[in-house]
Amino acid sequence: MKIIRWGILGLGKIANSFATDLQQVEGSVLYAVASRSQEKADHFGAEYNATQCYNSYEQLVKDPNVDAVYIATPHVRHHQDTLLCLQHKKAVLCEKPFAMNRKQVEEMITTAQANNTLLMEALWTRFMPHYKFVQQELESGRYGTVKTLAADFCFEAEFNPEGRLFNKALGGGSLLDIGIYPIFCALALFGKPDHIEAKAKIGKTGVDEETEMTFKYNSGISAFLSSSILKKTPTTATLVCEKGMLILNSRFHQTDKVTTILEGTKIEHDFAYTGKGYYFEIEHFAELLRQEKKESPLMSYAFSRLLISTLDEVRELINLQYA
Ligand SMILES: NC(=O)c1ccc[n+]([C@@H]2O[C@H](COP(=O)([O-])OP(=O)(O)OC[C@H]3O[C@@H](n4cnc5c(N)ncnc54)[C@H](OP(=O)(O)O)[C@@H]3O)[C@@H](O)[C@H]2O)c1
Structure with missing residues (x-):
């Protein structure tokens, strides 16, 4: 099984829950974390065993070892953070709401397609x-x-x-x-x-x-x-x-x-179920990535648009x- 090396952008409340569940998913590892603060990144990285701890989101997306990025920043940043990742050809699992409005979501989808990269909205209920x-x-x-x-x-x-x-x-x-x-x-x-x-x-x-x-x-x-x-x-x-x-x-x-x-x-x-419930979306996303899929059949672009x-x-x- 190909190991998926994850990165996380934004180390707040939900990032902790996600990192906790990620530890239970076979074939997925937390490789890198990025915060606006080096101290926070180091602390979070030590707690969840990350290999790289960055003090900027840009540094994480430039790391060639990162396969997938989980975006856990506030809603208003989802659009810009997703574009940043996709432009560096990183697969993106982005927290809900996908973005602030339909226009932003369209741009995210277009960018994913232009870069031939997997993009999915992290609406975890869908996978439970x-x-x-x-x-x-x-x-x-x-x-x-x-x-x-x-x-x-x-x-x-x-x-x-x-x-x-x-x-x-x-x-x-x-x-x-x-x-x-x-x-x-x-x-x-x-x-x-x-x-x-x-x-x-x-x-x-x-x-x-x-x-x-x-x-x-x-x-x-x-x-x-x-x-x-x-x-x-x-x-x-x-x-x-x-x-x-x-x-x-x-x-x-x-x-x-x-x-x-x-x-x-x-x-x-x-x-x-064991864990906090994020296991199911992580497992689904990792499997899509292994199969080189660019869109989820369960959380499709059509559904995110709706x-x-x-x-x-x-x-x-x-x-x-x-x-
Ligand atoms: N699926 C779920 O169950 C679930 C649950 C809760 C939240 N969420 C979603 O996850 C996202 C984050 O929620 P959260 O509760 O984890 O929020 P949070 O605790 O405030 O964490 C957000 C993180 O984003 C980063 N950030 C970047 N720019 C920021 C800015 N201008 N102001 C504040 N933080 C900034 C910060 O990380 P650094 O300082 O490390 O850069 C911050 O810790 C939201 O979109 C929310 O809808 C989902």
Whole structure:
């Protein structure tokens, strides 16, 4: 098995989770890390056994030993950091949201194609066993038609106008950070909605602190979706169908428990996994790279385009613009 040597750009919270899970993936190693600070890079590199610790993102992408780069910087940097990697022919796994808007995503895809390089959005839920199970259950037809999806992703964040959640210059707000997960659920299971309604609470830093959305489909499905960084909610996803229900238990985007109720019979399904849940996307990406694939069939460009276009549409409805 070809060993995939990974690099990470931006050594914050999620980079730690990713590096932890990477240690469990056979055939993948953390080779290099890059931070804007040498001290931080050295510290992170020592903790996760990286061979190279750089104090600039440019140095990491110039390292010929790096096969794949995981981009873990704030949303507003995803576009520029992805282009930097692709221009150096590094395969890119970029955190969600893929970029700030559709225009940026198009440029990222065009650059990946021009450089014949693999690029994928790191929406980890897509690769997790519980989500795959739910998709298969619905596709089986046993539940009959879906009537509603209700999905919330909310938590109470400490107010910090400088931190990336409330800072508009860093792409702050609930929609792009966590609203993307309920939206992902609706789009992945039902496709593009025929009609979208949305309203938001815009806070004093100018970002959406809460957003509520309704997606309507001509087939009759309604999806009620919400995100908030002001309050804690169960963070579950419930699908009500003609003949039963599927409940993705808390927190639905990474859960190991799904409850199904089909014609009166309730079953608890357990998808226990080790690690934090990033294992599945890492393994998928590494395998694509080994097979010299340039696009993921599971997280395709078409899906990333649909996702970012939907985020753009919701932002227009709630009048949320970023520079
Ligand atoms: N998939 C998931 O479960 C998940 C979970 C959380 C976050 N995310 C995504 O991952 C990305 C990072 O989130 P995070 O929570 O890890 O953020 P974070 O803790 O703030 O880390 C972001 C890192 O980006 C680097 N950076 C570069 N330019 C920066 C700037 N101008 N301001 C601040 N940091 C800058 C910093 O690393 P250096 O100082 O080392 O350069 C920083 O530590 C976000 O896009 C988010 O949506 C995904």
